[in-house]
Amino acid sequence: MSGFEHGEVQVEVIQEIRSLAQRGADVPELVECLQRRLSLPQEKSLFAVLAYFRAAFCLSLREVLPLREWLAGRDRSEVDSILVPAMQRTKEQWQPKQLQSA
Helix, strand or coil: CCCCCCCCCCHHHHHHHHHHHHCCCCHHHHHHHHHHHCCCCHHHCHHHHHHHHHHHHCCCHHHHCHHHHHHHHCCCHHHHHHHHHHHHHCHHHHCCHHHHCC
8 A cells, every 4th residue: 555545645755855855856866755655656656746746845736747757758858947947936935944044
């Protein structure tokens, strides 16, 4: 049974991927962390990865959809041109307040 069985996100996992992102982890590292923590094989992780990225980084569905192409064929072009800039834009919303002023 996976950690995303009922479509609900776990706060601890959200905090973990936010922390990894704050330390400079790349999108593939964040996805691998989610797959590992949720016990999801790559081919069954799309919906969970989209949901967690939306929740963790305050993103719209449109902004996280490049993950679909990356998971299917490792095409990073839209991840780099859409997703990563969107994560940077919303950084103030998902970073702890003490890190924002540093």
